[in-house]
Amino acid sequence: MSHTSSYLGDEDSDHHEDSDFISGVKILDTEITEALDAQLSITEEDLIKNSIIKRSLSTSFKKSTSIGEVDDFRSIEKDDNNYKKLFDGNRSFVASKLQSDPEYFMRLSKSQSPKYVLIGCADSRVPPDQLTQTEPGEIFIHRNGKYNVSVLTLSVANLVVNTDLNCMSVIQYAVEVLKVKHVIVMGHYGCGGVKASMEKKYHGLIDNWLRNIKDVQRLHWQELQNITNESEKFRRLVELNVKEQALNVCKTAVVQKAWSKGENVHVHGWVYDLESGIIKDLEIEQTEWFNIKPIYEVEITHGKRK
Numbered sequence: 001m002s003h004t005s006s007y008l009g010d011e012d013s014d015h016h017e018d019s020d021f022i023s024g025v026k027i028l029d030t031e032i033t034e035a036l037d038a039q040l041s042i043t044e045e046d047l048i049k050n051s052i053i054k055r056s057l058s059t060s061f062k063k064s065t066s067i068g069e070v071d072d073f074r075s076i077e078k079d080d081n082n083y084k085k086l087f088d089g090n091r092s093f094v095a096s097k098l099q100s101d102p103e104y105f106m107r108l109s110k111s112q113s114p115k116y117v118l119i120g121c122a123d124s125r126v127p128p129d130q131l132t133q134t135e136p137g138e139i140f141i142h143r144n145g146k147y148n149v150s151v152l153t154l155s156v157a158n159l160v161v162n163t164d165l166n167c168m169s170v171i172q173y174a175v176e177v178l179k180v181k182h183v184i185v186m187g188h189y190g191c192g193g194v195k196a197s198m199e200k201k202y203h204g205l206i207d208n209w210l211r212n213i214k215d216v217q218r219l220h221w222q223e224l225q226n227i228t229n230e231s232e233k234f235r236r237l238v239e240l241n242v243k244e245q246a247l248n249v250c251k252t253a254v255v256q257k258a259w260s261k262g263e264n265v266h267v268h269g270w271v272y273d274l275e276s277g278i279i280k281d282l283e284i285e286q287t288e289w290f291n292i293k294p295i296y297e298v299e300i301t302h303g304k305r306k
């Protein structure tokens, strides 16, 4: 893309920023118009794209007029278009489902009756339904955000924290309304949130959340101190964190209330191994809950808390 000639032909260097900006917009306008003409139709998406490019250029040219920056924005624009493959994937998914079952989506839209609720990490490598080959409608899922991904969510690493209204609401809805009988906490080896909790580095606000995993370390300090290999210690903390979060599920009044009514709600702790693809059941013993039950038990009469 040529950027040497000024749109206004202004020789004054003080005006180069403005003229380069106008020139950049003009070139893009021309290219977009040509592209749109070639398609013989202007879609809403094209108009939005045009407007986004202009906004990007306006911001960048106010800071600098280097040719490199214009190219940078063009590459960003190309990257931004990557999201379109998600729609392609969706259309392909719909087609394959309808091919084998024309009523698939109509039937699924009527209601859901999942048998499991899973609390997992938002890590993109740990999609619960794909890892378990389950279909839409089978697992009710709550995934906590990992602290260092681009999605700015509240939490970290499959935590069940009693002040997290989101997680608590998911458990309540799943157990009380959907009548789910299996509550699963699934962590994974190599979890960035757990790793960060083992360090002393300052991360800002997120440290307040990571402290929940530090508390897990404190509860199992002696065992962890006895492990000299750092990667083994990391793996063990992942497991211990899952166990503690599963116990946190047991501590909720929602689960205790279900138990008091004789409902068979099972609480599970699983760990996914990124390197092998295998999910391991930690087989959390009922005794672990009974050991702490005297502290956390909520007495419930006639379906209400005392």
Ligand SMILES: [Zn+2]
Residues within 6 Å of the ligand: 121, 122, 123, 146, 157, 158, 188, 190, 191, 192, 193
């Ligand atoms: Zn994670």
